[in-house]
Amino acid sequence: MTSSSSLEARAISRYVRVSPYKVRRILNQIRGRSYQDSVILLKYMPYKVCSIILKILFSAVSNAKQSFGKNDNLFVISEARADEAPFLKRFRPHAQGRGFPIKKRMSHIIIKVKVV
Template sequence: MEATAKLKFTRIAPRKVQIVLDLIRGKDTAEAMAILKHTPKAACEDLEKLLKSACANAETNFHMDKDNLYVSSCYVTPGPILKRIRPRAQGRAFRVFKRTSHVTLSVSEKE
């Protein structure tokens, strides 16, 4: 049994989120929360809230014990890309891609 939480359309590039997800994959939720709290990456704030949400879903919906939970799977997929224009010299314009992410985090109970 898995409890899942999803974060959609978050304004951070998937490559940056993937680095942090690799740190917490397979860890206990308490250890994963400590890693997220002390890692100086922009994605950690959103992922911390997502992990709390997944744990709350596990407790509330599936009656799992919060002390036995671990991060069973987590992945990120790219969302829509916001395309903006940056003015450059001599009347030219450069494209700026503001990438978004969809993050899915699942927690399971240890046997």
């Protein structure tokens, strides 16, 4: 017989062109919440990254349904994290002929859902 802690599915989105600092601000809000609550929060938050996180969350729940055949109401977000990805290096002209480096950051977003 399997324990409920092993019933966990995940979804990963790599090289998302959003800074991990901006993604973590949203992920901290949904971590530990139920799937239904998280969807409601993400739909009404005014940030660009919410639509990206919502797609990843839908994918994780879809993976869980495919693997375990459980209902939507039973899922809780067990892990939500944004890791640093390689960044794009760009330069902006500055005073006296110098170049000012700009880092265009990217993220790897990982969401895991488990059955309660």
